[in-house]
Amino acid sequence: MTTVTDSAVKALLTSETTVPLRTRFEGANICTWIGFKHINYLVEEAILLHFAESGLEARALYTEHGLGVDLVELDTRILSALFMDETVEARVVPKAGDEDTAVSFTVTLTGERDGEDTKLVAARAKAVLRRESYIEEASEPPAPIARFVTDRLGTPVRGLQTPPDISGLDLTAATTSLSAGRGTTGPDPVLDLLTAGTNSFGWKWRIPYPYCHFSERLQMSSYLRQMEEVVDLFLADRGISVRTLMDERRWIPACPHSKIQIVEEALMEEELYTVYTVEDIFKDFTYTSRMDCYVVRDGKLVQTATGKVTHGYAVVDNRREWNLVTFDERVAKALRGEA
The missing domain is CATH 3.10.129.10 (Hotdog Thioesterase)
Structure with a gap:
């Protein structure tokens, strides 16, 4: 003992x-x-x-x-x-x-x-x-x-906004079917509300057993997985998927900084709404994004985590070496959400 x-x-x-x-x-x-x-x-x-x-x-x-x-x-x-x-x-x-x-x-x-x-x-x-x-x-x-x-898990986060009111939304069609696999990026009324008017990408996904620990709740290491995967989906949605740029240019995303704070608990088999928002592009060399995660509980939207991640791009010179590169117009426009 x-x-x-x-x-x-x-x-x-x-x-x-x-x-x-x-x-x-x-x-x-x-x-x-x-x-x-x-x-x-x-x-x-x-x-x-x-x-x-x-x-x-x-x-x-x-x-x-x-x-x-x-x-x-x-x-x-x-x-x-x-x-x-x-x-x-x-x-x-x-x-x-x-x-x-x-x-x-x-x-x-x-x-x-x-x-x-x-x-x-x-x-x-x-x-x-x-x-x-x-x-x-x-x-x-x-x-x-x-x-x-x-x-309960949770830490106070300075400046965190109150989640929007979803009481007027029709959530009857907002359930992620098990056959949906990795979930959905829309149409979904909650995702539409969370991403409206912003340079954001939204993803809804059922929290699976392998992402949980101590019998019931999402853990920090799983939020790291969530952050990595929402970036992957975001880049694909903007037409610059990881494989696309690897095949065409040997470019890979490089991440020098990440930060995650758990705000409230998210539980096994709840549906997690993840919103990825590009906040700042610095000299076409790095960009900083925010990740916010929510669940719908008792008819209300509850934020469970928030985080930030900084990315750049590196060109793979050979099997041993890579170097950071500046964004070209195609990548910069995709990150800004411009057609």
Whole structure:
């Protein structure tokens, strides 16, 4: 039995952890470069290992105390590309003030470049302990970690707008059939409302079991998958799909920055409305977009997550090298939503 002691919690909140991590084969979609999603998976893994090194393994916290370790914020900057079969050193530094109800972390991934140790990734994250209520009746959490325990996931997001009122919409035809596969991009009354008058792309999709954990809810790593997939669908909708530009020019999307915050819980088999909005194009070199996720619950639209992602394009020179390029008129017009 894991005992949640004052010393274990002190180690969680004050001790640094350094661990070697190896990039995964799955994340190498283009040549041997690892995509932003799997880089973020390494950040998440480093934090979970920090919990374990402190004597507070995620499995034990759940099975013995009914507490699920959940990341609710993740903000990652990729400073240099990571590659397949590469071992990096992950350094986790925790921080939590006396009144904080979440544990904050900075995570850096360091690897060898040109014979020198180089910072490759810099990330910030927040984690909470979600009280189990689905399988068994919730019990009182151990006192040393009680302030980090919550009954529902969610973090306050400054400047977040109230979702629009959908009470007047006809939702009878707004159900995503199981035969629809990846869902629908419309026509759908909720998507139409969420994307009206903006440079946005909307996608509705049924949350599947493989995207959930702790029996019921969508997890941070799945929002990363959602962000990656909505970009893929957006680019295809604008006529510049990933494969199209790879075949024609050997261009691939490159992502130096991503950020996701969970606002409210999204549950297994709910229909998730994801809106991807291009906000800014910088000198035809990078563009920043916002991802907002919603569910319809009790006749109301509830926002469950928000995030931002920055993309550029890289040209694949050969199997080992790539270089960033500026957008041409075709790509720039597609990103701006111009015909």
